[in-house]
Amino acid sequence: xxxxxxxxxxxxxxxxxxxxxxxxxxxxxxxxxxxxxxxxxxxxxxxxxxxxxxxxxxxxxxxxxxxxxxxxxxxxxxxxxxxxxxxxxxxxxxxxxxxxxxxxxxxxxxxxxxxxxxxxxxxxxxxxxxxxxxxxxxxxxxxxxxxxxxxxxxxxxxxxxxxxxxxxxxxxxxxxxxxxxxxxxxxxxxxxxxxxxxxxxxxxxxxxxxxxxxxxxxxxxxxxxxxxxxxxxxxxxxxxxxxxxxxxxxxxxxxxxxxxxxxxxxxxxxxxxxxxxxxxxxxxxxxxxxxxxxxxxxxxxxxxxxxxxxxxxxxxxxxxxxxxxxxxxxxxxxxxxxxxxxxxxxxxxxxxxxxxxxxxxxxxxxxxxxxxxxxxxxxx
Numbered sequence: 001x002x003x004x005x006x007x008x009x010x011x012x013x014x015x016x017x018x019x020x021x022x023x024x025x026x027x028x029x030x031x032x033x034x035x036x037x038x039x040x041x042x043x044x045x046x047x048x049x050x051x052x053x054x055x056x057x058x059x060x061x062x063x064x065x066x067x068x069x070x071x072x073x074x075x076x077x078x079x080x081x082x083x084x085x086x087x088x089x090x091x092x093x094x095x096x097x098x099x100x101x102x103x104x105x106x107x108x109x110x111x112x113x114x115x116x117x118x119x120x121x122x123x124x125x126x127x128x129x130x131x132x133x134x135x136x137x138x139x140x141x142x143x144x145x146x147x148x149x150x151x152x153x154x155x156x157x158x159x160x161x162x163x164x165x166x167x168x169x170x171x172x173x174x175x176x177x178x179x180x181x182x183x184x185x186x187x188x189x190x191x192x193x194x195x196x197x198x199x200x201x202x203x204x205x206x207x208x209x210x211x212x213x214x215x216x217x218x219x220x221x222x223x224x225x226x227x228x229x230x231x232x233x234x235x236x237x238x239x240x241x242x243x244x245x246x247x248x249x250x251x252x253x254x255x256x257x258x259x260x261x262x263x264x265x266x267x268x269x270x271x272x273x274x275x276x277x278x279x280x281x282x283x284x285x286x287x288x289x290x291x292x293x294x295x296x297x298x299x300x301x302x303x304x305x306x307x308x309x310x311x312x313x314x315x316x317x318x319x320x321x322x323x324x325x326x327x328x329x330x331x332x333x334x335x336x337x338x339x340x341x342x343x344x345x346x347x348x349x350x351x352x353x354x355x356x357x358x359x360x361x362x363x364x365x366x367x368x369x370x371x372x373x374x375x376x377x378x379x380x
């Protein structure tokens with residue numbers, strides 16, 4: 001009997017330590033590429049969202065209500081992303097959607113969210129997601145244009161004149177290719193080669209051989225894993241010494257693991273989270289980035305990436321909008337999102353306006369190099 005009483009007392013103590021929620025949850029949805037080729041993007045997004053939801057609920061929830069996020073895995077498949085979005089809108093009746101993870105999947109589903117008048121905060125980078133502006137569509141990944149501009153700024157300071165581009169033929173690559181074909185000549189460079197590879201291609205020596213024949217001063221590869229790692233390896237196998245820039249689409253340690261020694265010396269623009277500990281103490285975002293890095297590492301025993309940061313930002317921007325609006329009605333969330341000013345996130349400081357649903361500026365990126373299997377911050 002004493003043991004039973006003690007057990008009851010212990011349970012009561014545990015329950016009293018948890019927040020007491022009497023109201024229905026604030027219900028959000030997420031479409032993420034937790035598995036499939038883009039799982040290196042979607043898994044940290046899912047992990048981060050779950051970690052932050054637990055933290056928010058432990059602190060009392062949102063508007064005194066528990067926060068719930070229904071996370072569906074699209075398996076990096078565009079058709080499954082469409083089905084998942086339909087389910088969230090029609091069956092789960094969520095107030096907002098986080099994701100999808102990839103640009104192609106975001107572009108495929110965003111019209112559905114807009115038609116249902118449910119705000120969607122994409123975790124992908126393609127400029128087309130928010131340009132032109134759709135009232136219900138936002139995104140947290142810095143735009144391709146900002147990444148391309150950072151690469152070209154660095155290239156100009158190195159004195160490069162002739163550039164070649166090698167892009168993947170999916171939504172992310174096509175969007176990047178369009179921006180590069182615009183900005184390269186606009187920046188005073190000559191575009192001497194324009195090659196494309198497929199998302200599932202396992203050998204890019206043909207494209208690299210053509211590029212080598214054009215004698216560029218530098219090459220820009222635009223894609224997400226595993227293709228860019230193959231490009232890096234083929235470059236070494238062919239003995240090509242021409243400087244190689246990667247896009248922000250490979251800004252995670254997974255790329256370095258996949259490319260191995262072939263990653264050495266490569267350059268890419270990335271969010272500050274990628275090298276948070278190496279930022280100067282004077283950086284106003286460092287404290288948040290280091291805290292997130294520590295929390296994620298302790299919970300999942302894995303390094304953070306830019307992409308987990310997209311999960312953090314999409315969730316916290318929507319939660320802030322719910323709090324600011326005092327409502328979880330989709331239209332109220334949309335209106336509050338559009339009024340967000342100077343919100344410090346993992347990807348940068350966000351300010352949305354009716355004309356800008358991307359919310360970030362050029363300072364969202366730093367230039368990184370890879371040396372001895374790790375990131376180094378590269379000066380302009």
